[in-house]
Amino acid sequence: MRRLIPHPGLSVLLAVVWLLLANTLSFGALLIGIIIGIFLPIFTAPFWPRRPQVRFRHAIPYVALLLWDIIVANFQVAAIILFRKDDDLHAAWLPIPLELDTPEAITVLAGTISLTPGTVSVDVSACGKWLLVHALDAPDPAAEIARIKARYEARLKKVFI
Template sequence: MTRWIPSLPQSLSVLLLWLLLVADLTWGQLLLGLGLAIGLPLLSGRLMPQRARFGRHGVLLRLALRVAGDIVLSNIEVARRILGPERALTPGFVWVPLELTNIHGITALASIITLTPGTVSAELSEDQRHLLVHCFNLKDAAATVADIKHRYEAPLKEIFP
């Protein structure tokens, strides 16, 4: 299965997306979709420098729930700060040293940070060892770095060993 279908989720996504786009469930469209579902992952697999390998799958659900909760709480906090006095805001940048070495884990961390209101991933250092994060309200840089490392990077290290 690895040889003909390098990524089953990607192949299923391509097939489903194709069928949704053409909005026609005929044998011809199904065969064309299957051809795309096999061909595109084979071609795109050559572009990826490193395959995503998952470690502990149970941690993924826990991290997803944590991120969802943090997004809701951050939305409330950002709204409260925007409606408050402007002088109370202290935006700033902070470099987060990374222990993650897997590029997929680093990408997931940068995405999580950007999805959480009030923070944006701005840059990844050349050596991929530091991530520059802009914070809407940066009170304590060390506490922010520790929070990112504890809440997001630690679970991602288990998911992407």
């Protein structure tokens, strides 16, 4: 079964994304989603050096935390836009030292930071040990770096083996 579907999680994700893009739950859309979900991972399998090992029992709470943080950050950014003056903002560049060592984990961390309103991942150092983040409002940059490392990076170390 693994040879037929080299990345089962990716296959399911591709089929679901296709159904969302098609915006219909018809037999034809489902069939095309299944075909894409099966054949795209087969054709791209040689480009995957190894499958990342993911602990789903840690990944599910991480996704729940991320969704909660996205909702809260939306309200925080809205409050900043509506009720603060430009001179009250403390925008900052945050160089975050990384303890994550796999490219997949670093990518998920960068995506997490960019998905949360008010912050955006800008660059990863060539050595993969630093992540540059821009924060819309960070009066204490050191505290913001510590929050990102404790809230996201520590959890991602448990998700990716």
